[in-house]
Amino acid sequence: GVIMSKYLVYHSYENLSLLDSALALLDELSIPFIMSNDFDYYGGYYGKLIDEDRFFLANALNIAKASSKDADLLVLEEDAFYNLTLAKKYIEENPSLFTTIENALSKYKLKYNSDTKVVFINDLLMQNLDSIKAKIKLPFSHFSTSIFHSSRNVIDITAAYHKLFALLDLKILYDDKNAYFQYELFNPELAYKYSAKGLEMALDLGSDFVISQSMGVFGIFDKRRNKISKIANRDFLNLPVLFLPQVLLLSFGIKDDTKLGFRYHKVPVEFV
Numbered sequence: 001g002v003i004m005s006k007y008l009v010y011h012s013y014e015n016l017s018l019l020d021s022a023l024a025l026l027d028e029l030s031i032p033f034i035m036s037n038d039f040d041y042y043g044g045y046y047g048k049l050i051d052e053d054r055f056f057l058a059n060a061l062n063i064a065k066a067s068s069k070d071a072d073l074l075v076l077e078e079d080a081f082y083n084l085t086l087a088k089k090y091i092e093e094n095p096s097l098f099t100t101i102e103n104a105l106s107k108y109k110l111k112y113n114s115d116t117k118v119v120f121i122n123d124l125l126m127q128n129l130d131s132i133k134a135k136i137k138l139p140f141s142h143f144s145t146s147i148f149h150s151s152r153n154v155i156d157i158t159a160a161y162h163k164l165f166a167l168l169d170l171k172i173l174y175d176d177k178n179a180y181f182q183y184e185l186f187n188p189e190l191a192y193k194y195s196a197k198g199l200e201m202a203l204d205l206g207s208d209f210v211i212s213q214s215m216g217v218f219g220i221f222d223k224r225r226n227k228i229s230k231i232a233n234r235d236f237l238n239l240p241v242l243f244l245p246q247v248l249l250l251s252f253g254i255k256d257d258t259k260l261g262f263r264y265h266k267v268p269v270e271f272v
Contacts, residue, residue, distance in 0.1 A: 007033045007074035007119065008066040010084070012041045013215055017261030021245040022076045022121060024259035028252060029131045031124065034069060042083055044216075059087030060101045060112055067113035076121050077243070078150035078214045084118045122161055122213075122244065132167055137253035139169040143209070143271075145247075146174035146202035148221070150181075150214030168251050173205040181220040189231075195220050196232035199239060208271055209240045211247060218243070222266050240269040 009026075011019050026033050040058035042048075047055040062084065066073040075081040091101050092114050101112055125132065165172060180194035199221065202210050212218040221228070221241045229236045246260055254260065262269045 008071040017264040020261035025245040064110040072117040144171040181216040
């Protein structure tokens with residue numbers, strides 16, 4: 001038969017709801033994965049600006065850890081996916097940087113392998129549409145959502161993953177690529193103000209919940225909800241933020257919170 005790729009799941013977040021739900025989803029779909037707890041954090045969205053050498057080395061280490069296990073690196077959200085693919089491209093296109101990275105990795109007894117892929121979970125899900133379809137017990141026919149991304153350079157999700165949302169029968173009202181959370185480092189007030197506008201748009205269009213494709217977006221929409229509500233002078237508390245794996249697990253009829261991870265959310269998910 002076909003040898004399935006094996007995936008090392010990238011993880012360096014305090015919030016466990018995405019990790020728990022993604023692992024439960026991979027289990028449900030019988031996709032082989034392995035875990036590691038020793039990833040290097042690259043400094044977040046602005047990591048490359050703050051300390052470029054550290055940014056490249058941390059991401060090279062993360063990729064090399066997957067190589068050392070004969071696995072591809074599976075990434076669960078857009079922020080890390082963007083940074084890992086950016087680092088990979090730079091390292092592989094700049095010979096002097098490549099040499100620097102190779103030397104640095106040798107201290108960790110690791111080797112950089114360009115063949116190791118960095119895979120985004122949505123793309124992996126698109127290769128497993130048949131398995132997903134077979135699992136769906138509770139489509140989202142009566143629900144509408146809005147999707148929020150980590151940056152403008154992500155693909156148009158509604159076009160790229162249209163088939164996936166069609167299986168869920170979930171109506172997408174709004175697809176936002178403005179990534180207001182990025183301002184939080186320099187200007188929190190501005191970040192909250194723009195985030196409030198995004199949530200207002202989603203609420204006014206009739207979204208029952210929003211889907212975050214990014215840990216940064218989730219952080220500001222969930223953890224900072226009180227601040228956002230205050231700035232907008234509106235109560236947003238009945239608009240929960242979900243990750244795509246959680247939406248899929250719900251459609252599979254899964255109610256177990258050790259899999260869903262809603263206990264890690266500040267804004268309660270009450271429509272379940």
